[in-house]
Amino acid sequence: MHPIQVGDIAGVGCFTDSCRSCEECKDGDENLCSGTGGMQGTYGAACAEAKQPGGVTQGGYSGDIVVDESYVIKVPENMHVAAAAPLLCAGITCYSPFISHGIKAGQNLGVVGLGGLGHMAVKIGAAMGCNVTVITRDESKRELALSFGAKNVVISTDKVQMDAAAKSLHFIYNSIAFAHDIHPYLNLLKSNGTIIMVGGVPQGSMPAGSFALIPRNLRIAGSLIGGIRQTQEMIDFCAKHNIVCSIEMIDATPEAVEIAWKRTIASDVKFRFVIDTKATLPKLA
Amino acid sequence: MHPIQVGDIAGVGCFTDSCRSCEECKDGDENLCSGTGGMQGTYGAACAEAKQPGGVTQGGYSGDIVVDESYVIKVPENMHVAAAAPLLCAGITCYSPFISHGIKAGQNLGVVGLGGLGHMAVKIGAAMGCNVTVITRDESKRELALSFGAKNVVISTDKVQMDAAAKSLHFIYNSIAFAHDIHPYLNLLKSNGTIIMVGGVPQGSMPAGSFALIPRNLRIAGSLIGGIRQTQEMIDFCAKHNIVCSIEMIDATPEAVEIAWKRTIASDVKFRFVIDTKATLPKLA
Numbered sequence: 241m242h243p244i245q246v247g248d249i250a251g252v253g254c255f256t257d258s259c260r261s262c263e264e265c266k267d268g269d270e271n272l273c274s275g276t277g278g279m280q281g282t283y284g285a286a287c288a289e290a291k292q293p294g295g296v297t298q299g300g301y302s303g304d305i306v307v308d309e310s311y312v313i314k315v316p317e318n319m320h321v322a323a324a325a326p327l328l329c330a331g332i333t334c335y336s337p338f339i340s341h342g343i344k345a346g347q348n349l350g351v352v353g354l355g356g357l358g359h360m361a362v363k364i365g366a367a368m369g370c371n372v373t374v375i376t377r378d379e380s381k382r383e384l385a386l387s388f389g390a391k392n393v394v395i396s397t398d399k400v401q402m403d404a405a406a407k408s409l410h411f412i413y414n415s416i417a418f419a420h421d422i423h424p425y426l427n428l429l430k431s432n433g434t435i436i437m438v439g440g441v442p443q444g445s446m447p448a449g450s451f452a453l454i455p456r457n458l459r460i461a462g463s464l465i466g467g468i469r470q471t472q473e474m475i476d477f478c479a480k481h482n483i484v485c486s487i488e489m490i491d492a493t494p495e496a497v498e499i500a501w502k503r504t505i506a507s508d509v510k511f512r513f514v515i516d517t518k519a520t521l522p523k524l525a
Numbered sequence: 526m527h528p529i530q531v532g533d534i535a536g537v538g539c540f541t542d543s544c545r546s547c548e549e550c551k552d553g554d555e556n557l558c559s560g561t562g563g564m565q566g567t568y569g570a571a572c573a574e575a576k577q578p579g580g581v582t583q584g585g586y587s588g589d590i591v592v593d594e595s596y597v598i599k600v601p602e603n604m605h606v607a608a609a610a611p612l613l614c615a616g617i618t619c620y621s622p623f624i625s626h627g628i629k630a631g632q633n634l635g636v637v638g639l640g641g642l643g644h645m646a647v648k649i650g651a652a653m654g655c656n657v658t659v660i661t662r663d664e665s666k667r668e669l670a671l672s673f674g675a676k677n678v679v680i681s682t683d684k685v686q687m688d689a690a691a692k693s694l695h696f697i698y699n700s701i702a703f704a705h706d707i708h709p710y711l712n713l714l715k716s717n718g719t720i721i722m723v724g725g726v727p728q729g730s731m732p733a734g735s736f737a738l739i740p741r742n743l744r745i746a747g748s749l750i751g752g753i754r755q756t757q758e759m760i761d762f763c764a765k766h767n768i769v770c771s772i773e774m775i776d777a778t779p780e781a782v783e784i785a786w787k788r789t790i791a792s793d794v795k796f797r798f799v800i801d802t803k804a805t806l807p808k809l810a
Contacts (some may be wrong), residue, residue, distance in 0.1 A: 264716050272716040272741055274692060340717070340742070407559060419734075431549050431557040432625070434744075437735040446731050449704075450722040453747025456557055457625070459719075460745045462738025 243472075244314045249321055251313040251475065252305055253328035254465050255279035256297070260310075268467040270311070300325075301492070303517050313472050316479035323484035326356065326512040327475055329465065330485060334361040334413065335474035336466030337436045338368060343411055345369025350405075350412040350428055351390070354381045357415035357438055359486060359511045362388040364474075365413070367481035373409065375425065384510070388486075396424065409433060419444025426458055434459040486511045491519070528757075529599045534606055536598040536760065537590055538613035539750050540564035541582070545595075553752040555596075585610075586777070588802050598757050601764035608769035611641065611797040612760055614750065615770060619646040619698065620759035621751030622721045623653060628696055630654025635690075635697040635713055636675070639666045642700035642723055644771060644796045647673040649759075650698070652766035658694065660710065669795070673771075681709065694718060704729025711743055719744040771796045776804070 244250055258265050259275020273279045280287070283299025291306075292298060315324050334357065343349060349370040351361045358374070365372045366389025373392040374385035382393045394401045402424055409428050417439035425435060426447070437445070437460060446460070447453065453460065466474065478484065490496040492515045500513040529535055543550050544560020558564045565572070568584025576591075577583060600609050619642065628634060634655040636646045643659070650657045651674025658677040659670035667678045679686045687709060694713050702724035710720060711732070722730070722745060731745070732738065738745065751759065763769065775781040777800050785798040 269716060269742075274716065337742075431554060431559065437738060440734075440736050440739055442734040442736050444733065445735055446733060446737075448729065448731060449725075449727040450730055450747055451725050451727050452731075453722060453745065454725055454749050455747070457554075457622075457749060458747050460738065462735055462740070462743055464739050464742060 244309055244312055249315040249317075250307075250309075251315045251324065251328050252282055252307050252311070253313060253332065253468075253471055254282050256282050256305070256307045256311050258311075268469045270467050271465045272467075300515050300517070301497075303492075311468060313468070313475055316476060319475075319479050320484050322489055322514045322516065323487050324475065324478075325514055326485035326487065327360070327478055327483075328471060330356050330360045330512065331364065331478060331483075332466040332471045332474050333357055333438050333463065334364045335477065336470055337413070337438070337461065337463035338364065338411075339470065339473075340463070341411065341434055341436065341461065343368060343370060347371070347410040348373065348408055348430075350375055350394075350409040350425070351415070352376075352396070352412060352425055353415040353417075353439070354378070354385055354511075355415060355507070356485075356509070356512045358413070359384070359388055360483075361413040361415065362390050363483045364478070366390065367477070367483055373405065375405075375412075375428070394428075402428070407431070411436065413438070415439050416445075417441065421445070422460075423447060423452060426452060429456070429458055431456045432458075434461055436461050436463055438463055487514045488512075489514050489516050491515075492517045529594055529597055534600040534602075535592075535594075536600045536609065536613050537567055537592050537596070538598060538617065538753075538756055539567050541567050541590070541592045541596050543596075553754045555752050556750045557752075585800050585802070588777075596753060598753070598760055601761060604760075604764050605769050607774055607799045607801065608772050609760065609763075610799055611770035611772060612645070612763055612768075613756060615641050615645045615797060616649065616763060616768075617751040617756045617759050618642055618723050618748065619649045620762065621755055622698070622723070622746065622748035623649065623696075624755065624758075625748070626696065626719055626721065626746065628653060628655060632656070632695040633658065633693055633715075635660055635679075635694040635710070636700070637661075637681070637697060637710055638700040638702075638724070639663070639670055639796075640700060640792070641770075641794070641797045643698070644669070644673055645768075646698040646700065647675050648768045649763070651675070652762070652768055658690065660690075660697075660713070679713075687713070692716070696721065698723070700724050701730075702726065706730070707745075708732060708737060711737060714741070714743055716741045717743075719746055721746050721748055723748055772799045773797075774799050774801050776800075777802045 257280040258270040258273035262275045264272040285297045289295045349365040350373045352375045372390040374390045375394045377396045394405045412435040542565040543555040543558035547560040549557040570582045574580045634650040635658045637660045657675045659675045660679045679690045697720040
């Protein structure tokens with residue numbers, strides 16, 4: 241059934257299993273599994289001690305991983321493996337809401353924040369035929385944004401630019417992951433527009449009342465990665481359109497990871513660090 | 526062009542004109558008109574002194590009204606005129622989001638609050654083939670809810686009932702118009718579910734952060750009445766399904782209006798007051 245064969249390159253996304261029997265799993269939304277315990281996270285999730293000493297899944301720090309074939313993604317041939325890896329999280333986190341919200345070619349898509357998620361949203365949105373506008377506080381990201389396929393860049397701290405872009409966007413992909421006021425972004429939406437929230441912000445960011453949405457039929461949507469079938473569809477789409485993640489490769493050493501972590505916190509990564517476990521981790525027997 | 530003819534009964538909804546040239550007007554979303562001044566409100570809106578002494582539109586307190594044929598709705602023959610009148614506000618405020626969000630027969634629709642809007646949402650949702658669940662704090666509304674076509678009633682203050690209904694609804698129509706916490710209602714949505722907000726609440730009601738939406742791909746949508754073409758479609762749908770608003774008719778006297786107003790504030794109206802201007806207002810020359 242599954243298209244993956246011995247010898248193929250298998251990708252593993254943010255989860256390695258789910259209950260397989262709840263409504264969501266049956267619908268192909270394993271990422272939203274409502275079975276006991278939900279999806280089995282690839283990293284930071286409790287697991288059997290026999291699977292992983294310590295009882296916590298290690299994700300990208302693993303040298304090897306055992307996953308049922310139903311939960312792996314076939315990485316298309318000729319795709320740069322390291323640059324494909326983050327697609328399995330950042331790529332699907334863009335692709336999935338674009339599909340489920342019916343984003344279409346010719347529509348105006350805003351992308352707020354040009355980080356690991358945002359830069360993928362630009363690439364995928366542009367490949368879908370959208371007119372992509374990047375909204376960023378950082379003028380220095382203009383050239384990069386345009387190089388990824390954006391047609392416009394709006395500096396969020398510049399009121400004149402924000403006013404000029406008012407009511408121009410069908411959708412906004414909001415990748416900001418810290419507390420912020422989304423009203424200035426809601427103002428960029430056309431009537432009936434949707435802002436897609438993917439940055440997990442426990443407090444802040446949401447409007448205080450429904451009047452922020454009602455007068456122009458606006459919508460706020462959350463979105464969490466995507467299901468296995470859709471992730472395969474995403475990576476095939478990316479392969480077709482020559483899209484990979486923009487990455488910096490590092491060694492699997494504590495020192496390299498420490499530096500990468502500090503640079504990530506300082507927003508100094510273009511755009512995902514990938515740990516080269518194959519080259520630098522000791523092999524299992 | 527317009528189907529209305531001399532002798533027909535013409536209904537006037539919440540607005541009587543709009544700019545006719547903005548993107549929204551061209552799309553048939555005159556209710557969202559983004560032209561200068563937006564839609565011309567039927568009541569409480571500034572207007573020329575020549576149109577209405579005092580310069581404020583008087584809506585349902587008017588004995589006569591002059592409206593361009595492009596902004597009137599043909600009330601189907603044989604429809605009870607008084608009971609049809611509130612459809613032009615409450616009816617379209619349900620019908621429009623049901624259509625734009627693609628609510629389908631067989632889906633589970635929750636209706637929070639069984640007032641003027643909520644009872645119409647039950648009738649229209651049931652006519653669309655949805656399994657309607659009314660969520661109310663008021664046990665005394667159970668029989669009425671069922672009589673309007675609801676299949677289930679959940680008492681919102683009863684934790685056992687709310688827990689039993691968790692993750693069961695594809696859509697929720699939230700008609701509460703005062704500050705309240707929507708988290709208990711979000712919990713009733715299935716994954717990928719949408720809560721439609723129609724009760725204008727300036728403060729309160731919205732989640733504080735995006736984590737309320739992301740883990741289950743939930744959506745919050747605002748919705749404001751509907752356009753002219755869609756309002757005609759709504760009233761034709763209602764005529765086909767024998768749906769009217771449940772009303773109490775009152776005379777156009779200050780005393781009757783005063784009583785009706787106090788009863789409305791006390792939530793004591795089943796479910797819309799209609800002022801019988803034809804019978805009780807003095808005729809214009």
